[in-house]
Amino acid sequence: MNVHNKPNEPVLDSYWMPFTANRQFKAAPRLLASAEGMYYTSADGRQVLDGTAGLWCVNAGHGRRQIASAVERQLTQLDFAPSFQMGHPIAFDFAERLAEIAPGPDGAKLDRVFYTGSGSESVDTALKMAIAYQRAIGQGTRTRLIGRERGYHGVGFGGISVGGILNNRRVFPQLAGSDHLRHTHDLAKNAFVKGQPEHGVELADDLERLVALHGAETIAACIVEPVAGSTGVLIPPKGYLEKLRAICDKHGILLIFDEVITGFGRLGAAFATDYFGVTPDLVTTAKGLTNGAIPMGAVFASRKVHDALMHGPENAIELFHGYTYSGHPAACAAGIVTLDIYRDEGLLTRAADLEDDWQTAMHSLKGLPHVIDIRTIGLIAGIELASRDGAPGTRAYDVFVDCFEKGLLIRVTGDIIAFSPPLIAEKKHFEDIVSILGDALKRAA
Ligand code: PMP
Numbered sequence: 062m063n064v065h066n067k068p069n070e071p072v073l074d075s076y077w078m079p080f081t082a083n084r085q086f087k088a089a090p091r092l093l094a095s096a097e098g099m100y101y102t103s104a105d106g107r108q109v110l111d112g113t114a115g116l117w118c119v120n121a122g123h124g125r126r127q128i129a130s131a132v133e134r135q136l137t138q139l140d141f142a143p144s145f146q147m148g149h150p151i152a153f154d155f156a157e158r159l160a161e162i163a164p165g166p167d168g169a170k171l172d173r174v175f176y177t178g179s180g181s182e183s184v185d186t187a188l189k190m191a192i193a194y195q196r197a198i199g200q201g202t203r204t205r206l207i208g209r210e211r212g213y214h215g216v217g218f219g220g221i222s223v224g225g226i227l228n229n230r231r232v233f234p235q236l237a238g239s240d241h242l243r244h245t246h247d248l249a250k251n252a253f254v255k256g257q258p259e260h261g262v263e264l265a266d267d268l269e270r271l272v273a274l275h276g277a278e279t280i281a282a283c284i285v286e287p288v289a290g291s292t293g294v295l296i297p298p299k300g301y302l303e304k305l306r307a308i309c310d311k312h313g314i315l316l317i318f319d320e321v322i323t324g325f326g327r328l329g330a331a332f333a334t335d336y337f338g339v340t341p342d343l344v345t346t347a348k349g350l351t352n353g354a355i356p357m358g359a360v361f362a363s364r365k366v367h368d369a370l371m372h373g374p375e376n377a378i379e380l381f382h383g384y385t386y387s388g389h390p391a392a393c394a395a396g397i398v399t400l401d402i403y404r405d406e407g408l409l410t411r412a413a414d415l416e417d418d419w420q421t422a423m424h425s426l427k428g429l430p431h432v433i434d435i436r437t438i439g440l441i442a443g444i445e446l447a448s449r450d451g452a453p454g455t456r457a458y459d460v461f462v463d464c465f466e467k468g469l470l471i472r473v474t475g476d477i478i479a480f481s482p483p484l485i486a487e488k489k490h491f492e493d494i495v496s497i498l499g500d501a502l503k504r505a506a
């Protein structure tokens with residue numbers, strides 16, 4: 062805030078904003094001042110419908126008083142406690158609650174929980190767990206990590222190594238030995254499909270090709286987002302995830318699902334693991350874990366991975382890894398109440414009930430100017446626009462700015478618009494999204 066402390070007029074110089082064109086933004090800032098339910102209020106007092114649950118995280122909607130009260134109570138009682146060689150009850154309580162809804166079928170749930178502070182930290186944690194697991198079972202040569210083109214796994218060095226976004230990768234060095242499957246996006250064959258596309262299962266065979274190229278004995282794990290979000294909503298072709306699982310099993314490779322956006326109800330089941338019925342060995346989460354209210358992430362590990370690392374001398378640290386904020390008391394308090402809300406309001410399966418209305422609404426935008434694809438699954442949609450010649454990304458960005466001015470928050474990556482509204486959304490919100498976006502697309506023509 063500036064020296065006059067006028068809430069609408071902060072000084073913008075000092076804050077170096079993440080993933081933002083700072084100079085462009087500061088010339089015409091968009092500021093969100095408060096939030097309630099499905100809406101933000103901008104600093105200039107306008108209601109803005111949240112089409113993206115913040116950044117895919119505010120699944121139960123904004124302004125949940127129960128979360129705020131629980132955090133306040135916890136901070137008053139125990140604000141911080143070290144998690145290394147020390148414990149505090151709420152961290153164990155939250156893990157037990159998470160274990161109850163953990164991804165995977167009954168009897169084989171991934172019910173061992175490791176806390177982190179974010180999605181990026183969850184990814185790096187899972188990658189390290191995979192390498193440590195292989196070593197623990199006598200497979201120490203397995204250090205290679207396989208990701209996928211157009212994957213997004215956060216911004217740690219592990220995450221950018223397995224990720225597949227050019228701008229994340231070209232500036233920074235990556236972990237030696239990381240390699241990539243091709244992505245599954247195929248507009249020619251799969252445009253305007255509702256749910257999982259028919260074509261592309263054979264792309265999972267890329268993992269066989271990488272095994273043939275590098276040798277299975279060098280590969281620790283393969284990580285994919287079950288539905289890639291940040292790179293423009295790429296939905297797995299039918300049979301693709303099943304096939305990846307089978308190839309991993311055949312070659313002793315661990316399978317990691319990055320569920321940072323699909324976790325906690327986004328598809329209509331608690332996890333994409335359950336939605337698709339394909340069980341990986343490790344699942345990374347964050348975002349919806351605490352409804353976005355307090356930063357936190359968690360890795361869900363299978364018993365197989367967990368138990369293999371629990372051997373060795375009694376006094377040895379089993380996994381030499383952790384964060385100051387692992388299991389932060391305030392985050393655990395927020396998380397427990399978030400799980401209560403999800404349970405009491407049926408939010409983890411609500412996307413399944415809304416899916417028909419959502420798909421119908423989103424696909425009604427077909428035929429509008431520049432729309433070359435619409436992809437939907439659960440309560441996610443990707444709307445791909447034809448790029449302007451020589452200026453990729455500018456068309457969707459213009460639509461984004463226009464929508465914000467008209468009271469709708471959308472997310473754009475390149476020329477793809479992504480939606481992931483809070484799971485408390487109703488049909489009327491879908492209608493408003495279609496109406497505001499539809500007008501913006503017509504204006505962009
Ligand atoms: N993995 C996936 C699949 C994500 O979508 C994101 C964030 N969008 C991340 C990891 C990174 O999470 P964070 O920004 O919390 O580090």
